[in-house]
Amino acid sequence: xxxxxxxxxxxxLATASPAFAADVTLQLKWxxxxxxxxxxxAKDKGFYEDEGIDVDILPGGPDISPTQVMAGGGxxxxxxxxxxxxxxxxKGLPLVNIAQPFKSSGMMLTCLKESGIxxxxxxxxxxxxxxxxxxxxxxxxxxxxxGIPTDGSPEGVTVLKQGFNVDPLLQKQASCISTMTYNExxxxxxxxxSPDDLVTFKYEDEGVATLEDGLYVMQDKLEDPDxxxxxxxxxxxxxxxxxxxxxxxxxxxEIVLDNDMTGAQTEEHQKRMMEEVxxxxxxxxxxxxxxxxxxxxxxxxxxxxxxxxTKEPEGAYTLEITDEALK
Amino acid sequence: xxxxxxAILFWAVAFWMNATIAARWxxxxxxxxxxxxxxxxxxxxxxxxxxxxFAVPQVILPAPSQIAMRFAASTGVLWVDFRQTIxxxxxxxxxxxxxxxxxxxxxxxxxxxxxxxxMPVGNFxxxxxxxxxxxxxxxxxxxxxxxxxxxxxxxxxxxVLVNMVAGLKxxxxxxxxxxxxxxxxxxQTLIKMRLPAALPFLxxxxxxxxxxxxxxxxxxxxxxxxxxxxxxxxxxxxxxxDMALVWSxxxxxxxxxxxxxGLIALAEKVLTFWHPSQRG
Numbered sequence: 115x116x117x118x119x120x121x122x123x124x125x126x127l128a129t130a131s132p133a134f135a136a137d138v139t140l141q142l143k144w145x146x147x148x149x150x151x152x153x154x155x156a157k158d159k160g161f162y163e164d165e166g167i168d169v170d171i172l173p174g175g176p177d178i179s180p181t182q183v184m185a186g187g188g189x190x191x192x193x194x195x196x197x198x199x200x201x202x203x204x205k206g207l208p209l210v211n212i213a214q215p216f217k218s219s220g221m222m223l224t225c226l227k228e229s230g231i232x233x234x235x236x237x238x239x240x241x242x243x244x245x246x247x248x249x250x251x252x253x254x255x256x257x258x259x260x261g262i263p264t265d266g267s268p269e270g271v272t273v274l275k276q277g278f279n280v281d282p283l284l285q286k287q288a289s290c291i292s293t294m295t296y297n298e299x300x301x302x303x304x305x306x307x308s309p310d311d312l313v314t315f316k317y318e319d320e321g322v323a324t325l326e327d328g329l330y331v332m333q334d335k336l337e338d339p340d341x342x343x344x345x346x347x348x349x350x351x352x353x354x355x356x357x358x359x360x361x362x363x364x365x366x367x368e369i370v371l372d373n374d375m376t377g378a379q380t381e382e383h384q385k386r387m388m389e390e391v392x393x394x395x396x397x398x399x400x401x402x403x404x405x406x407x408x409x410x411x412x413x414x415x416x417x418x419x420x421x422x423x424t425k426e427p428e429g430a431y432t433l434e435i436t437d438e439a440l441k
Numbered sequence: 442x443x444x445x446x447x448a449i450l451f452w453a454v455a456f457w458m459n460a461t462i463a464a465r466w467x468x469x470x471x472x473x474x475x476x477x478x479x480x481x482x483x484x485x486x487x488x489x490x491x492x493x494x495f496a497v498p499q500v501i502l503p504a505p506s507q508i509a510m511r512f513a514a515s516t517g518v519l520w521v522d523f524r525q526t527i528x529x530x531x532x533x534x535x536x537x538x539x540x541x542x543x544x545x546x547x548x549x550x551x552x553x554x555x556x557x558x559x560m561p562v563g564n565f566x567x568x569x570x571x572x573x574x575x576x577x578x579x580x581x582x583x584x585x586x587x588x589x590x591x592x593x594x595x596x597x598x599x600x601v602l603v604n605m606v607a608g609l610k611x612x613x614x615x616x617x618x619x620x621x622x623x624x625x626x627x628x629q630t631l632i633k634m635r636l637p638a639a640l641p642f643l644x645x646x647x648x649x650x651x652x653x654x655x656x657x658x659x660x661x662x663x664x665x666x667x668x669x670x671x672x673x674x675x676x677x678x679x680x681x682x683d684m685a686l687v688w689s690x691x692x693x694x695x696x697x698x699x700x701x702x703g704l705i706a707l708a709e710k711v712l713t714f715w716h717p718s719q720r721g
Binding site: 177179181182185186198201202205206207246247248249250264266272273274275276277281282285287 | 498499500501576579580583584663664665666667668673676677679680681682683
């Protein structure tokens with residue numbers, strides 16, 4: 115009965131249900147693009163097949179929250195950012211990080227030079243574009259670290275809910291918008307704004323970077339040895355896919371384009387994205403570095419009056435899977 | 442499990458009570474309100490019992506008690522959102538859109554030239570999908586409530602226009618001839634006879650437009666908004682897994698929609714008391 119209820123709820127939640135039961139269903143954080151090249155490469159190049167598993171990759175999108183898909187049982191494993199995963203964990207959804215293909219954060223604020231912003235101090239009184247749906251946490255942590263309120267007061271910043279494009283900056287509706295080094299930043303450049311007219315603040319450089327694009331599963335599933343074995347195979351093949359993508363960025367971008375059912379991605383943009391993403395995955399063999407985890411937790415707890423997480427999470431990551439996978 | 446058993450028992454008792462009351466006292470005043478009220482309460486009790494009995498995770502469906510607690514705890518936020526979306530976005534758009542449609546209907550009715558030229562444009566507006574125009578309006582009118590009001594204007598314009606145009610045609614030739622024999626001018630005929638005759642039609646359009654206005658204002662906020670508003674809160678609270686807050690907003694939207702519709706229906710009762718449909 116409980117399963118039936120979950121099934122009904124899930125049918126309502128999941129936008130795409132797999133037509134057949136795969137061994138592993140992976141829910142991406144965003145649409146099909148080079149940000150997830152490693153997984154598409156592993157599938158296309160048969161790395162998953164070599165491990166004897168069948169993987170179904172579900173693209174995400176602006177209205178798809180990975181945590182919610184996981185809560186509904188719509189996927190076995192999801193790509194998510196640590197802030198959103200830890201916040202969900204505190205809300206009673208026990209997500210556990212099993213691998214961390216991305217070493218560094220690609221998040222930044224990109225500002226128009228003409229807005230007169232030279233340092234984070236200049237944000238006061240300005241309008242900034244921020245993504246929501248679980249992606250607002252790094253930004254909110256950063257602002258509390260700076261002690262800038264986000265209530266739209268003259269001493270604080272006015273926050274706009276940014277959609278999935280860079281229009282607010284092009285239209286000058288916002289002085290700065292959230293961008294990823296591998297995606298939105300280039301969309302601005304492609305829209306004809308010269309890099310000289312832009313000022314960027316990387317979260318990495320500001321010391322408020324949080325871990326992005328890790329792999330998360332539900333805690334209770336890890337008690338099942340079969341599931342663990344599947345995850346070991348999945349992580350091993352995925353990391354093989356990532357390293358292959360780093361070495362062959364252009365071909366990896368092609369593979370991503372082949373898998374893009376929407377036809378929305380362009381070759382030039384994907385190749386550039388792949389080059390940028392390779393810089394972020396380069397430092398990782400897939401295993402989470404506990405020091406990075408601690409730094410992320412510290413940034414998130416620093417939220418002043420409104421921290422993203424209120425208490426030190428426990429058991430939010432496991433090294434067992436990667437230890438086994440990377441032997 | 443005890444919750445579930447209690448909920449089912451409650452349902453059985455309530456069922457029996459309502460059936461009995463409906464059979465015996467259906468003509469009394471209190472039964473008219475008691476029976477539907479008990480039905481509503483039973484639905485909530487069943488919902489609570491099923492969610493707790495089957496231990497459905499809060500992320501999928503929170504229990505009504507959780508929603509009620511969240512609602513009580515966040516009335517401040519809900520009020521801010523209500524003001525932003527309903528009072529500023531939906532209401533202002535509703536008034537502007539309905540007024541524009543009313544004026545255009547009178548113009549269309551006056552000249553066949555305008556009817557042939559403008560009605561297709563009205564048709565065209567009606568066919569525009571909200572998800573298509575909302576991002577464009579955000580670009581044109583900014584992120585605040587103005588762009589939401591613009592979306593509402595476009596969505597309510599057509600139903601009011603079509604109904605009003607039909608309403609202005611609602612008098613029969615005999616009545617119009619009578620006005621002519623009184624040597625009434627166009628304006629006098631319009632104000633004294635044709636507009637009152639068109640009122641039932643107009644209210645039809647206005648009632649349809651209430652719900653459209655709410656939906657338009659909430660959905661338009663999904664495409665860019667300041668950090669307040671019901672649409673903003675619904676879309677972001679889902680990402681934060683705060684389902685109780687999402688349901689609280691839905692409750693506010695439902696109450697606001699019902700109230701809004703009720704007000705228009707009340708105005709109709711007062712203004713078209715002469716119409717056969719208002720007898721009873």
